[in-house]
Amino acid sequence: MRPGVEITSERNVPKPGMTWRSGAGPILLLGALALLVMAEPAFAQVPAGRDYGDFPVIGGRAAVWIAAQVHLLFAAFVLGVPMFAVVTEAIGMFGGDERYDKLSKEFTRLLLVAYSATAIWGGILLFLLVTIYPTLFSYLAQIFNLSMWIYVGLFFFESFTLYLYYYGWDRWKKGRAKWFHWGLGIALNVWGTIVMFIANGWLTYMMSPPADVTVDTAPQMVQLWSALTNATWMPINIHRLIANVVFGGAVVGAYAAYRFLAAKSDEERAHYDWMGYVGNMIAIGALIVLPFAGYWLGREIYEFNQQMGITMMGGFMSWLWIIQAFLIGVLFLAGNYYLWVGMGRIPGAERFMPYTKYMLAVLIVGVIVWATPNTMIASREEFAAMGGTHHPFLSVLGLMSGKNTAVNFMILTTFLSFLLYRRANKEPVVPWARTGTIVQGAIFVVASAIVLFYGIYGYMVPTIVRIGFSVYQVLTVLACIIGVITIDLLMLRGATSRGEIQWGRMPERSQYALFILAVTFTWLMGLMGFARSGIRQHWHVFEVIRDTSPWAATPALGYSSVVISACVLIFFGLVAFIFWLGSLAEKPVISSVGQASAAGGIQSELQPAPSEG
Amino acid sequence: MLKTNLSILAVVIGCLGVFTWVANAIPQIQSDVPEDLVLSDDVSPEELIAAGEELYNGGGGCTACHGLGERAPNLLTDHAGTGLIGERCANRVAGEDCKQYLHTSMVDPNAYLVEGFAPIMLDASRTLSSVQIWALVAYLQSLGGEVTVTGADFADDGGAAAAGGVVASAPAAPVLGPTGPLDPEELLTRHTCATCHAVTGQSPLGPSYEGMGSRLTADEIRTSILDPTASAAEGFEEMLGIMPPIFGNIPAAELEAIVQFIASQR
Numbered sequence: 062m063r064p065g066v067e068i069t070s071e072r073n074v075p076k077p078g079m080t081w082r083s084g085a086g087p088i089l090l091l092g093a094l095a096l097l098v099m100a101e102p103a104f105a106q107v108p109a110g111r112d113y114g115d116f117p118v119i120g121g122r123a124a125v126w127i128a129a130q131v132h133l134l135f136a137a138f139v140l141g142v143p144m145f146a147v148v149t150e151a152i153g154m155f156g157g158d159e160r161y162d163k164l165s166k167e168f169t170r171l172l173l174v175a176y177s178a179t180a181i182w183g184g185i186l187l188f189l190l191v192t193i194y195p196t197l198f199s200y201l202a203q204i205f206n207l208s209m210w211i212y213v214g215l216f217f218f219e220s221f222t223l224y225l226y227y228y229g230w231d232r233w234k235k236g237r238a239k240w241f242h243w244g245l246g247i248a249l250n251v252w253g254t255i256v257m258f259i260a261n262g263w264l265t266y267m268m269s270p271p272a273d274v275t276v277d278t279a280p281q282m283v284q285l286w287s288a289l290t291n292a293t294w295m296p297i298n299i300h301r302l303i304a305n306v307v308f309g310g311a312v313v314g315a316y317a318a319y320r321f322l323a324a325k326s327d328e329e330r331a332h333y334d335w336m337g338y339v340g341n342m343i344a345i346g347a348l349i350v351l352p353f354a355g356y357w358l359g360r361e362i363y364e365f366n367q368q369m370g371i372t373m374m375g376g377f378m379s380w381l382w383i384i385q386a387f388l389i390g391v392l393f394l395a396g397n398y399y400l401w402v403g404m405g406r407i408p409g410a411e412r413f414m415p416y417t418k419y420m421l422a423v424l425i426v427g428v429i430v431w432a433t434p435n436t437m438i439a440s441r442e443e444f445a446a447m448g449g450t451h452h453p454f455l456s457v458l459g460l461m462s463g464k465n466t467a468v469n470f471m472i473l474t475t476f477l478s479f480l481l482y483r484r485a486n487k488e489p490v491v492p493w494a495r496t497g498t499i500v501q502g503a504i505f506v507v508a509s510a511i512v513l514f515y516g517i518y519g520y521m522v523p524t525i526v527r528i529g530f531s532v533y534q535v536l537t538v539l540a541c542i543i544g545v546i547t548i549d550l551l552m553l554r555g556a557t558s559r560g561e562i563q564w565g566r567m568p569e570r571s572q573y574a575l576f577i578l579a580v581t582f583t584w585l586m587g588l589m590g591f592a593r594s595g596i597r598q599h600w601h602v603f604e605v606i607r608d609t610s611p612w613a614a615t616p617a618l619g620y621s622s623v624v625i626s627a628c629v630l631i632f633f634g635l636v637a638f639i640f641w642l643g644s645l646a647e648k649p650v651i652s653s654v655g656q657a658s659a660a661g662g663i664q665s666e667l668q669p670a671p672s673e674g
Numbered sequence: 675m676l677k678t679n680l681s682i683l684a685v686v687i688g689c690l691g692v693f694t695w696v697a698n699a700i701p702q703i704q705s706d707v708p709e710d711l712v713l714s715d716d717v718s719p720e721e722l723i724a725a726g727e728e729l730y731n732g733g734g735g736c737t738a739c740h741g742l743g744e745r746a747p748n749l750l751t752d753h754a755g756t757g758l759i760g761e762r763c764a765n766r767v768a769g770e771d772c773k774q775y776l777h778t779s780m781v782d783p784n785a786y787l788v789e790g791f792a793p794i795m796l797d798a799s800r801t802l803s804s805v806q807i808w809a810l811v812a813y814l815q816s817l818g819g820e821v822t823v824t825g826a827d828f829a830d831d832g833g834a835a836a837a838g839g840v841v842a843s844a845p846a847a848p849v850l851g852p853t854g855p856l857d858p859e860e861l862l863t864r865h866t867c868a869t870c871h872a873v874t875g876q877s878p879l880g881p882s883y884e885g886m887g888s889r890l891t892a893d894e895i896r897t898s899i900l901d902p903t904a905s906a907a908e909g910f911e912e913m914l915g916i917m918p919p920i921f922g923n924i925p926a927a928e929l930e931a932i933v934q935f936i937a938s939q940r
Contacts, residue, residue: 322678367794371738377703384697523792573685580689599707615705622697626690
């Protein structure tokens with residue numbers, strides 16, 4: 062563990078006047094709001110009785126909670142979308158397919174209108190923190206002041222890079238200029254990622270401060286780098302990076318679904334069908350790897366503090382994971398349903414349709430296992446009937462080993478759905494196609510066996526070892542995905558087509574699956590945000606600064622779910638409004654996918670159609 | 675289009691409604707805050723037991739591990755045929771009576787690890803006050819045994835058993851601000867400042883505090899304490915480096931009391 066406290070450090074010791082003479086004037090100007098607070102030593106100058114402010118009707122905590130959550134949702138969107146906007150732009154550049162370039166531009170258009178909302182909610186959050194939790198904010202500001210200045214500076218760069226990226230799209234369209242433009246997209250991602258990493262440092266410090274920061278440690282004595290790079294910082298960074306892509310893809314999918322339903326022409330319908338498909342694939346694709354980061358984060362939490370881990374997984378929050386399982390079950394079912402319905406527009410897919418019922422069965426069993434609680438809240442009579450505090454059979458499924466095994470099978474099943482969808486209208490021509498398919502099947506079988514083995518073995522080892530097994534299980538699944546997809550890519554090179562994908566010929570009910578995905582992802586983010594923050598319980602900074610406010614008790618899930626639903630409603634209400642505003646200003650460019658499809662359909666997926674070349 | 679919009683709205687509201695309903699349908703468990711205990715030094719065993727029981731089942735968070743018997747021994751029922759915790763505690767470690775054993779198990783939980791369980795418990799004194807820990811000991815003793823905890827244990831344990839009563843909160847509570855009056859001159863002595871600096875008159879080694887408040891701001895004084903190599907007082911340039919940079923260890927509230935005291939010396 063790196064030391065978190067340094068006895069004397071020039072960096073930590075405020076030198077009056079130094080900051081204003083050290084340059085970076087514009088940055089400091091932007092950080093003026095924060096400076097107003099940070100300039101004050103926390104302990105001496107905050108009057109007694111002003112540790113906490115209040116907020117009418119809903120209370121201070123709920124106000125900050127809602128502001129933070131809505132800000133985070135917008136931030137996740139504006140951080141997630143650039144990642145795949147740059148990738149789709151690159152596909153367009155390197156593959157010579159202009160449709161992807163246009164799609165990327167449309168992604169960015171959504172980004173532009175969401176960006177100011179992110180900043181507005183960030184400002185609301187800042188003011189609420191300063192007025193409702195002034196002492197805590199002052200404490201944090203004394204530790205993180207430098208990083209706060211860098212944060213606002215980067216926000217400045219990020220904004221203008223985004224403007225250049227979007228408004229320069231048509232100007233820097235060809236040759237070297239296009240490379241420059243793509244570089245802007247990469248820079249946008251770099252700024253955004255650093256901004257997120259910095260903010261993650263603040264919140265993870267509250268969750269897992271360095272071990273040598275104690276109740277008696279003055280904030281000036283906490284080393285900035287050590288505070289930022291605390292035990293859960295990098296796991297949260299990675300988890301959020303991936304989750305932002307999932308979230309961005311889901312919101313883009315919902316946007317496309319809305320435009321699909323509102324489309325007035327076949328071209329438009331085909332375009333937004335394709336866009337919805339891409340958004341969904343991005344969301345589900347990233348979702349599949351998200352558990353890696355989740356398990357790593359869980360492991361780090363346990364290693365940081367076993368009791369915090371137990372509080373999270375087995376303490377008062379244990380039921381939260383049942384809700385999470387239910388939500389992820391909805392995601393898997395809706396995502397797979399969308400793929401299966403989508404196979405209806407692909408000639409040749411009918412040969413795989415009989416398998417969907419088995420995949421559905423695996424998914425449903427997986428959800429049931431995953432949603433099985435380990436311990437039951439029950440009456441004395443029910444305990445007597447069960448023969449103890451645990452159900453004799455169901456409690457076995459409720460342990461992490463059973464749940465991890467279930468979710469890994471669900472991931473494998475979803476991947477299989479994607480594979481069948483991808484292969485639906487393709488006929489491999491390579492001579493080793495049959496062998497390749499057998500090897501792919503063998504990889505699936507071996508991966509399933511390994512997942513099952515660790516699932517069963519996990520019942521025989523202590524908790525901390527069992528958690529480690531979850532990493533092996535997910536690594537196995539990832540290896541399976543990489544291995545199978547690699548073979549698939551090689552095997553389908555030059556494949557012949559059984560017919561072209563009929564973009565736009567999608568039943569309307571499928572689009573509602575995209576809405577369900579977006580709402581569920583968003584709600585899930587709210588829930589997991591509550592989990593991450595709530596495991597600190599009655600501490601602002603875990604075991605360093607105690608929450609002595611009237612809202613110190615961590616609320617039950619019922620109340621939390623109401624707040625989360627309110628956040629999701631606010632978010633989607635605003636998203637709908639700003640997207641509508643955006644549509645007033647500019648009409649989206651309908652890519653050739655629409656025209657081609659309307660004229661008889663084209664074959665297209667995430668990569669340019671192999672059968673056409 | 676209105677119909678489509680309403681359909682979308684219905685799907686969104688429906689999803690939110692279902693998720694909220696499910697979250698409200700499960701058992702509602704709130705994580706309570708360990709409440710401050712106000713106990714007189716002649717507290718009765720019944721009061722201690724009641725306080726301990728509330729902590730055990732609530733803000734103390736004990737049931738997360740000890741309620742099930744998987745992560746930690748179940749203290750409310752028999753464990754491996756040795757009886758309830760109040761019965762078995764006296765027999766666990768030779769030479770330690772029940773009270774000592776239970777107390778040690780909480781403040782040094784790895785000292786007597788029960789066979790078959792991992793060392794996952796943390797020192798309870800990190801989150802609970804001395805009085806709260808003793809109340810828990812009393813409650814556990816009451817489960818099949820005799821309660822021997824008394825108000826005297828708080829005083830013996832440094833629990834500040836002032837005449838009339840003890841107000842105990844978790845030890846970290848005062849962090850957000852000093853909770854009681856601090857004597858700056860006592861602090862100057864305790865933190866060895868007075869070894870070199872006099873409050874009035876000639877100092878043994880460094881500059882006197884007398885009149886320092888008229889020359890330096892509170893920020894500059896704080897900086898000088900935390901980073902004594904940053905600058906030297908006029909006439910003491912050759913002393914630069916003698917004052918060790920070790921005073922960052924001073925608790926924040928005490929540091930501020932010292933700084934404000936020096937700043938007031940005009």
